Amino acid sequence: MTGAQEQKIRQTLDDANLQLAIYTATGRLMSHRKAAVAEDVLPDFQELRTQANLLKRHAIENLDHYLEQFESQVVAHGGKVIYARDGAEASEFLIDLAKKKGARLMVKSKSMTTEEIDLNERLERQGIEPVETDLGEYIMQLAHERPYHIVAPALHLTRYDVADLFTRKLGVERETEIEKQTKIARAVLRQKFLAADIGISGANFLVADSGAVVIVTNEGNGRMATTLPRIHVAIAGIEKVIPRAQDLAVFLKILARSANGQHITVYTSFLAGPRREGEIDGPEEFYVVLLDNGRTRLLADREKRQSLYCIRCGACLNHCPVYRKVGGHSYPGVYGGPIGAIITPQYLGVTHDPWLPFASSLCGACAEVCPVKIEIPKLLLALRSEVVQAKLRDTQSRIERLSFRVWAWAMRRPRIYEMLGFMGSALLGGEGWIRRLPKLLSHGPLGAWLSQRDLPRLPARSFRQLWRARRKAGEN
Amino acid sequence: MPRASIFVTCIVDQLYPKVGMAMVDVLERIGWQVDFPERQTCCGQPAFNTGYRDEARTVARHFLDVFRDAEYIVVPSGSCTSMIAHHYAELFQNEPEWLALTHRLEPRIWEFSKFLLEVARVEDVGARLERVATFHDSCHGLRELGIKEGPRRLLARVQGLSLREMDAAEECCGFGGTFSVKFPEISGGMARTKIDSIQRTGADLVVGIDVSCLLQIQGALSRAGLPVGTMHLAEVLACR
Numbered sequence: 196m197t198g199a200q201e202q203k204i205r206q207t208l209d210d211a212n213l214q215l216a217i218y219t220a221t222g223r224l225m226s227h228r229k230a231a232v233a234e235d236v237l238p239d240f241q242e243l244r245t246q247a248n249l250l251k252r253h254a255i256e257n258l259d260h261y262l263e264q265f266e267s268q269v270v271a272h273g274g275k276v277i278y279a280r281d282g283a284e285a286s287e288f289l290i291d292l293a294k295k296k297g298a299r300l301m302v303k304s305k306s307m308t309t310e311e312i313d314l315n316e317r318l319e320r321q322g323i324e325p326v327e328t329d330l331g332e333y334i335m336q337l338a339h340e341r342p343y344h345i346v347a348p349a350l351h352l353t354r355y356d357v358a359d360l361f362t363r364k365l366g367v368e369r370e371t372e373i374e375k376q377t378k379i380a381r382a383v384l385r386q387k388f389l390a391a392d393i394g395i396s397g398a399n400f401l402v403a404d405s406g407a408v409v410i411v412t413n414e415g416n417g418r419m420a421t422t423l424p425r426i427h428v429a430i431a432g433i434e435k436v437i438p439r440a441q442d443l444a445v446f447l448k449i450l451a452r453s454a455n456g457q458h459i460t461v462y463t464s465f466l467a468g469p470r471r472e473g474e475i476d477g478p479e480e481f482y483v484v485l486l487d488n489g490r491t492r493l494l495a496d497r498e499k500r501q502s503l504y505c506i507r508c509g510a511c512l513n514h515c516p517v518y519r520k521v522g523g524h525s526y527p528g529v530y531g532g533p534i535g536a537i538i539t540p541q542y543l544g545v546t547h548d549p550w551l552p553f554a555s556s557l558c559g560a561c562a563e564v565c566p567v568k569i570e571i572p573k574l575l576l577a578l579r580s581e582v583v584q585a586k587l588r589d590t591q592s593r594i595e596r597l598s599f600r601v602w603a604w605a606m607r608r609p610r611i612y613e614m615l616g617f618m619g620s621a622l623l624g625g626e627g628w629i630r631r632l633p634k635l636l637s638h639g640p641l642g643a644w645l646s647q648r649d650l651p652r653l654p655a656r657s658f659r660q661l662w663r664a665r666r667k668a669g670e671n
Numbered sequence: 672m673p674r675a676s677i678f679v680t681c682i683v684d685q686l687y688p689k690v691g692m693a694m695v696d697v698l699e700r701i702g703w704q705v706d707f708p709e710r711q712t713c714c715g716q717p718a719f720n721t722g723y724r725d726e727a728r729t730v731a732r733h734f735l736d737v738f739r740d741a742e743y744i745v746v747p748s749g750s751c752t753s754m755i756a757h758h759y760a761e762l763f764q765n766e767p768e769w770l771a772l773t774h775r776l777e778p779r780i781w782e783f784s785k786f787l788l789e790v791a792r793v794e795d796v797g798a799r800l801e802r803v804a805t806f807h808d809s810c811h812g813l814r815e816l817g818i819k820e821g822p823r824r825l826l827a828r829v830q831g832l833s834l835r836e837m838d839a840a841e842e843c844c845g846f847g848g849t850f851s852v853k854f855p856e857i858s859g860g861m862a863r864t865k866i867d868s869i870q871r872t873g874a875d876l877v878v879g880i881d882v883s884c885l886l887q888i889q890g891a892l893s894r895a896g897l898p899v900g901t902m903h904l905a906e907v908l909a910c911r
């Protein structure tokens with residue numbers, strides 16, 4: 196872990212207000228979800244999860260086929276599909292397009308994929324102004340921060356924080372009511388919508404059989420961003436493709452419920468190609484950028500490719516006790532929480548942030564709620580094993596490797612195991628608690644334990660000794 | 672008399688021998704003969720969960736060897752039970768002989784409360800304890816073995832015990848094996864969230880089915896100077 200990462204985690208843990216904000220906001224999302232998927236409200240929820248899992252599996256196992264089908268449908272509707280190997284290629288396409296069309300202003304609807312490739316920074320460097328139009332994303336753009344949560348970008352900010360931010364950045368009077376804040380943002384954004392040349396969106400689903408980009412939103416900004424400007428560019432990871440429009444009957448039922456307990460989002464937009472003759476709205480030009488950016492690497496791994504099933508509902512973050520402690524900015528990469536902990540190491544390579552898959556108690560709350568049933572703990576374990584196999588060369592990793600080797604050797608030798616127990620009890624045995632260690636010893640695991648908690652002293656006799664004594668007593 | 676072997680787990684053996692003895696008491700009280708294979712050590716979970724699969728396999732083979740002929744294996748831990756019943760198969764996917772032995776033993780592994788309810792079929796073991804308790808759902812028991820109501824049913828039959836639910840009963844205590852020492856601040860923070868929830872119940876006792884969670888909770892309670900105790904389910908059921 197880098198010093199900055201460690202510092203961020205510590206800062207978050209030490210900030211009582213922030214802790215409360217995260218815990219309350221995620222807690223609210225948890226209870227809303229719980230109500231929305233309750234047995235009496237949605238009796239076939241578990242069945243839907245299984246179906247969603249199978250549909251995603253089928254789509255991912257046949258990804259090449261469905262991508263081709265999707266592409267030919269888009270083309271048939273008069274749109275264009277661009278394959279981008281990485282963020283650089285995707286943004287290059289956009290920048291070229293902007294230059295060709297003389298576009299200087301782009302409005303964006305919420306998209307984690309564009310966050311993943313730092314699109315805004317790349318555009319700004321070329322003198323193009325990208326404007327986030329989702330309220331949460333807009334707030335984060337003003338604050339120059341990356342999203343705190345994949346569904347609720349400004350989850351960690353209270354309305355008072357937002358009020359201060361608006362005053363500082365927009366020069367408006369301090370407004371602490373959410374409705375009024377929305378109005379302020381709306382007034383600014385309306386101008387941008389009307390002036391923008393290009394609208395950028397992500398995609399929640401790419402429907403292969405109809406060539407439609409499906410996006411779900413609550414604020415209607417997605418609709419405006421994709422229909423008002425002359426040109427619409429959707430940027431989506433290749434894993435977003437699903438076979439048929441009818442499959443949405445499964446996914447739309449579980450996506451919003453898992454995210455925040457809504458039965459369905461306010462807007463579900465089907466965007467299939469540019470405006471046709473006789474249509475009253477829609478862009479003149481329609482492009483879909485299909486992004487790889489490490490995804491084919493995931494695809495190559497039989498077990499871990501299920502990480503690509505993710506529909507970015509955010510439920511695993513809300514239910515993750517680690518995310519709820521460290522917050523969304525402590526993770527490397529833009530995806531926080533359990534899903535981030537499994538895809539970031541796969542996108543960047545396991546040795547990039549080797550600590551990440553270990554930052555979990557493996558409680559399994561994520562997998563329990565994941566609507567597409569990704570086996571997150573199992574994948575974390577697989578990634579941990581890959582990190583170990585990479586044989587990192589730092590001192591701590593070496594010591595750990597050696598310790599586990601010795602440990603395994605001892606654990607299959609009951610006498611040695613028992614002797615180690617004796618030694619432990621001689622050193623740390625007795626009554627009561629161990630609260631502190633001499634400074635010299637405070638660096639190892641024991642010191643780490645005691646930095647937070649007390650440790651009961653080891654009992655004088657182990658179970659096996661008690662057992663033997665009892666049996667002896669019984670014999671006499 | 673029916674016979675059950677016990678796997679007490681390394682942590683009970685070394686840190687909480689009383690829990691092992693309590694389990695023996697309860698099993699004998701309800702008419703089972705208890706066998707403790709003395710060569711047993713650990714199930715291998717610490718290595719497996721930290722990514723050391725070779726080391727985990729070494730220890731798992733030892734476990735399988737020690738218990739190969741046992742008919743019932745009763746374990747005072749949801750986590751270790753799940754390790755054996757759910758993760759050994761993954762460890763040995765390329766070793767047919769060990770995999771066969773694993774599959775043979777899988778249905779014979781019983782977490783203690785599940786054993787009482789589903790094999791021995793007793794709910795009332797004749798225990799008595801005057802305390803106000805709250806039950807902590809340990810994650811692997813809850814999510815990998817589906818243990819939720821069982822321990823509560825057993826506790827409901829304990830005379831004198833009143834049970835109060837935590838609002839965060841299903842939230843992880845933050846132990847997580849090596850996680851607790853690799854990320855002490857996060858783990859400690861999770862423990863404090865847990866004990867806040869415990870305190871809101873007004874209980875003076877936390878009961879669980881895994882001593883590893885109890886070690887974490889107890890350590891955090893002690894650090895916070897709170898007068899709340901912890902007991903393993905077996906200890907509660909052994910009281911009379």
Ligand code: SF4
Nearest residue numbers: 505506508509511565
């Ligand atoms: S991994 Fe599952 S729970 Fe997490 S965001 Fe993706 S779909 Fe939602």
